[in-house]
Amino acid sequence: MRNPHGTPIWYEYHAADADRAQAFYERLFGWQVAPSGDVAGMDYRIVSTAGGEGVAGLMPRPHPDATPGWLFYVGVDDVDAAIATAQDAGGTMLMPPVDMDGVGRMALLADPEGRPFYVMRGAMDQPSRAFVTPPYDGPGQMVWNELTAPDQERALAFYARVFGWRHEGGMPMGPLGEYKFVHAGDTCLGATMPVLPDGVPGWLFYAQVDDIDAAVARVVEGGGTVLQGPDPIPHDHFSVVAADPDGARIGFVGTRSA
Template identity: 30%
Template sequence: MSVRSSYEAGVPCWVDLSSPDVQASVTFYGEIFGWRAEMADDPAAGGYGQFVHNGKKVAGVGPIMGEGMPPVWNVYVATDDAAATADRVKNAGGSVVVEPMRIFDEGTMAVFQGGDGSFFSVWQAGNHRGAELVNEPGSFCWNELVTRDPQAAARFYTTVFGWTPKPTEMDGMTYTEWLADDKSIAGMIEMSPNYPEGTPSHWATYFAVADLDATMARAQSLGATVLIDSMDSPPGRFGMILDPQGAALSLIQLTETA
């Protein structure tokens, strides 16, 4: 389903960008995805805004909040109880980075670090239910854990969200799908030696595009750096870029929309 009004607990439901230059990011993503930014007027929102595509909320954007934090696309997993999730994180060997906090009447968020070192967020919906459009060009379509310790990650995320790992051997490597209620909701792959030394385990976001080559070329013309050139995968051709502000994201031209 592409148009969404709710998410089951344990399913990635939202992504947002932490940027060192929000206006520059708004301009860049407006150019490559056709997004329009709706920025919150309330100073208490901390400069946060939402990207809208075809009248639907698809992602968020805001300034980097912590000193020394890198530009990054953040992944949020839906939860019915952020506080209970925080307890499971602690019991599973993870840590709470931001305690559950209510965001106006929109919902409750929290930020955690997993047992493999990866950071992720959860969202307990209020008025804001999550992305209203997914799996179509101009929206996110997949989230993937790139980890240095797949075994630790499997133990941690299974305990916290009840996910079931489904590993598959592909071209000499193991790719793991995370299943929730027998539905594939995210992926996991062990970090390859091609990543720069010291790159931590992290969640990566894929955005669907109608024309991968054209989008990659447009992104480059606007100052993005290509990290992975266009290559084939079972869901479709994809590439990875570093946006002009330094945040990594993947672009994919899906063979079939979900």
């Protein structure tokens, strides 16, 4: 999987209980989860849409004190150069680069405020479809990446150095600041926003669903909690932020059928 430099290539969930997380997300998004069989001694599961598109990995959290949650892999032209740039811009390396046969080269980094993310150069020419922009293939793919940052400009300056991202357009939120769209080349990846009252800093990822209200019902039925929404967004869609049974945040967007 090789994507243009600076675009998401994969997502990954670190679970307190991998079986419980698998059941929740299969129910919520209609995902199909199966063992990868590629990493000896590691419980790493591949998450795919009902249409067979690979979206993410699901694995037990690396150590018992780690917080359950979602991360993403961002495609780069050169992993080692991206590491050097990130460190020069104030980031840190959490996991040194590793090569996986048939998968690619990757490393785990953190931005200057400690938010973790992966950089990756895929081994295959075929691009990943884990993250898509309109028109969508169907439910279950990731469609928006949102960073809540105490200092938006500092955060964007870091990611601009590493990935070439830029702010272009946005939506004013009055005295709370501005919801600023983030682009890599011609692709709108998502947005950055300031930390709102009672807000949680960090990355939040949104998946596409067919019906927003049905997805909300599945969150509750699966033992999760709706934190915000459904809120109207452009193009007759609605957005929801939820927490899974372990408290990890996930977003989703979709239309309302009724």
